Amino acid sequence: MTGTAASARPTGLGTLIIGNCQAGVQLASSLRELGDTDPIVLVGEEPHAPYQRPPLSKAFLKGEVTADSLTFRSHDFYRQHDIELVTRERIVSVSRTAAGGVAVAESRRRFAFARLALTTGAVPRQIPFDGSELEGVSYLRTATDAAQLAQGLAGARNLVVVGGGFIGLEVAAGARAGGTTVTVLEAAPRLVGRAVSEQTSEFYLQAHRRRGIRVVLNAQVVRFLGEHDRVTGVELGDGTVVPADVVLIGVGVIPRTELAEQLGLTLDNGIVVDGSARCSDGLTVAAGDCANLPNPSITPGGVARLRLESVQNAVEQAKIAAATLLGVAAEYSTVPWFWSDQADLKLQIAGLSGGHDEIVLRGDPDSEKFSVLYYRAGQLIAADCINKPLDFIAVRGALHHGQNVPADLAGDVSLPLKKLVSAVAALAGK
Numbered sequence: 001m002t003g004t005a006a007s008a009r010p011t012g013l014g015t016l017i018i019g020n021c022q023a024g025v026q027l028a029s030s031l032r033e034l035g036d037t038d039p040i041v042l043v044g045e046e047p048h049a050p051y052q053r054p055p056l057s058k059a060f061l062k063g064e065v066t067a068d069s070l071t072f073r074s075h076d077f078y079r080q081h082d083i084e085l086v087t088r089e090r091i092v093s094v095s096r097t098a099a100g101g102v103a104v105a106e107s108r109r110r111f112a113f114a115r116l117a118l119t120t121g122a123v124p125r126q127i128p129f130d131g132s133e134l135e136g137v138s139y140l141r142t143a144t145d146a147a148q149l150a151q152g153l154a155g156a157r158n159l160v161v162v163g164g165g166f167i168g169l170e171v172a173a174g175a176r177a178g179g180t181t182v183t184v185l186e187a188a189p190r191l192v193g194r195a196v197s198e199q200t201s202e203f204y205l206q207a208h209r210r211r212g213i214r215v216v217l218n219a220q221v222v223r224f225l226g227e228h229d230r231v232t233g234v235e236l237g238d239g240t241v242v243p244a245d246v247v248l249i250g251v252g253v254i255p256r257t258e259l260a261e262q263l264g265l266t267l268d269n270g271i272v273v274d275g276s277a278r279c280s281d282g283l284t285v286a287a288g289d290c291a292n293l294p295n296p297s298i299t300p301g302g303v304a305r306l307r308l309e310s311v312q313n314a315v316e317q318a319k320i321a322a323a324t325l326l327g328v329a330a331e332y333s334t335v336p337w338f339w340s341d342q343a344d345l346k347l348q349i350a351g352l353s354g355g356h357d358e359i360v361l362r363g364d365p366d367s368e369k370f371s372v373l374y375y376r377a378g379q380l381i382a383a384d385c386i387n388k389p390l391d392f393i394a395v396r397g398a399l400h401h402g403q404n405v406p407a408d409l410a411g412d413v414s415l416p417l418k419k420l421v422s423a424v425a426a427l428a429g430k
């Protein structure tokens with residue numbers, strides 16, 4: 001971040017942040033870190049104090065952590081930083097002018113503001129099959145969802161996961177490790193197809209099958225079957241029925257844009273923001289899963305905009321949004337990164353692989369420790385690192401500093417990536 005606080009900074013009512021999870025909490029903290037002394041109200045509809053979502057599909061479901069241990073901050077933190085934390089209030093309408101505005105909750109409680117931030121996140125995409133309403137058919141986004149899923153899994157023999165994306169596979173892997181019979185039904189020809197290469201998809205297919213998970217690709221779910229209002233199976237297009245006591249549907253999320261729509265903000269797969277997290281009205285900011293931002297690593301052939309669903313993006317964008325609200329110049333330029341823990345398989349992704357024209361495999365997938373490096377026009381742009389934390393750190397650092405690892409050397413596992421990056425950077429004078 002650069003620059004100094006703008007002189008024309010509005011004071012008085014302060015900032016209203018709608019959505020009190022990863023991005024919202026960071027935005028409030030960053031406002032205080034940047035010296036904002038105006039009131040801050042952080043409002044959300046969930047009953048819990050703000051908490052981390054990633055463990056919900058991992059350690060929480062395995063019973064390794066409790067819901068209470070997932071909260072970001074103690075109530076003392078909000079008190080000490082003079083951040084008014086409001087839970088159980090769903091904002092249903094909002095209006096504003098350049099001077100400020102008012103948001104109204106379902107309870108009719110009113111929140112007046114001078115500055116407004118939308119950190120409303122996303123909700124699971126629903127699928128409208130017959131039987132979706134049966135008990136045991138679930139989605140996973142909130143701590144409440146996770147508690148219900150954990151309860152269902154406790155006595156379950158058969159789990160069916162609809163959707164072979166990160167969250168579905170994390171739940172599948174955890175349940176399988178606990179002895180449950182697990183079937184993953186993926187409509188596409190490969191797992192996690194939106195996020196990783198064919199090589200990484202194929203690795204996960206084999207690795208999960210080795211662990212005893214049945215994976216059906218190109219699966220066509222027709223409906224959910226049940227008895228006495230409880231799910232008993234999933235019917236596929238070819239007529240087969242997969243038995244199920246619990247079904248988890250994990251087929252992506254939809255950004256929450258209803259308030260942005262009321263404000264007349266430009267929407268396109270989320271709330272369209274510029275590199276400073278500013279919405280189309282030039283006044284409101286948005287950050288996290290709800291926001292569609294300019295691609296921070298745009299290169300020829302790459303997509304111009306994207307919506308990232310990750311902790312790192314929510315945190316980084318929220319910092320930018322806080323600065324923007326205070327008139328401090330800030331631009332999103334960090335290298336995106338992401339992780340997914342599926343049983344003992346730790347995936348770390350650095351960079352964005354879209355538009356790659358070359359792939360280098362570093363290590364043997366059968367060893368379950370390897371990396372897939374993505375190149376475009378000879379330049380390293382991203383990596384999927386499976387149980388290879390040092391590769392991840394090296395690639396993230398290289399991308400951050402605009403460095404490269406020549407593709408013809410990158411596959412040689414006898415050369416540590418970090419050393420390769422340093423050697424090539426020294427030669428290039430970077």
Ligand SMILES: Cc1cc2nc3c(=O)[nH]c(=O)nc-3n(C[C@H](O)[C@H](O)[C@H](O)COP(=O)(O)OP(=O)(O)OC[C@H]3O[C@@H](n4cnc5c(N)ncnc54)[C@H](O)[C@@H]3O)c2cc1C
Pocket residue numbers: 018019020021022023024043044045046052053054055056057089090091092119120121122140141142167256259287288289290308309310311312314337338339340341
């Ligand atoms: C099970 C699970 C596992 C995950 N694992 C990983 C992982 O391993 N790595 C990773 O990087 N990311 C992971 N993610 C994604 C990560 O958690 C999200 O990217 C992150 O939470 C986004 O934060 P956010 O603040 O933008 O949105 P959210 O966390 O969705 O928070 C938005 C909040 O706003 C509230 N809200 C929305 N509209 C209103 C309204 N009108 N009134 C009041 N409140 C409102 C919502 O109820 C919600 O509490 C995971 C997510 C899930 C669900």
